[in-house]
Amino acid sequence: MWADPSTFKLVSNTALVDQFGGFDRLLLWQRIGGFIVTGLPAVIFAWALICLLPLIRMAERGDWFNAASERYCFRAGKLLLWHALVRWLSDTALVLVLTATNPPGERALMVNVGSDDLLSLIPALMALCIAHMMRIGRAQRDELNEII
Template sequence: MIDTHKTLYSPLKTRLQLASCAMMWGCRLLLLALPVALATYWLSASDAALVSGAHLPTHAVAQPLADWQRIVAALIAAVPLALLLVGLRQAGSCFQMFSRGQVFTLQAARLLGSFAAWVAWAALASLLADSAISSLLTLGNPPGQRHLSVAIGSEQVLLLFFAGMVWLMASVITQGHSLAEDNEGFV
């Protein structure tokens, strides 16, 4: 007799476990690469690129940016990134569980929910960070020529929407797990 459960579902399980393992390593790689990319950007990008990235007109900065402005701006930009990295760490742990075949567990749902929360906080923090950076970059301008840019971009909106979707999925898994435990109690 052929064990259809093993034959039909093992390749799918293996593919999901391999994909989860790859995602886990992807999260770990991003944990290292994103801070390096942020530092490289703020230390090496042209003034024009930094001004444009801060949603300011190209003529907004009257003089070349000082090194301290670049460093402080990088530190401000690091706050939302740090929040995102905490979320990526949660996602990596979740994918590690998936790679071990632990899929619909309370711990996996909690990790997904935590990932979603950290991504949402990162999106909200980036709104504040972008405004602070725009002020910082024009701080050397004479009074009356300084800028404060307030922008809600598609990046933040999509991150918040994505975080909401993942949080909802995690909540559904948690609720499903609770219902399954209740049903086991009746049997």
């Protein structure tokens, strides 16, 4: 979208870009910055999903309650928290990038909190809860193994 806005209208927040002057007035570094700002939440989310792949393989083998599975789930939860934070700040950062070349007094700052920002916390908190349950399950298994 940042290379040719007419072909990728659904990739990012074109309404926000149009509100602050459109693509035509942007410098190259602003286009690169806009691309990074809008793409960063997707990259973090993809990284979190990649961290879940080893956990899925462990679950397929029935190997749930070990330190590695707990670590993978906790790492994915932390990345999902970062995703929620970066996603929440992405519009603010995008506005800062779009108005950086404006003269003083015409630059803008926008802070926006919506229900979708709050809902993006749910998968992160679920992953952290599952990691905690794995820790408790592993401790109970270890305790039972000591008794037997």
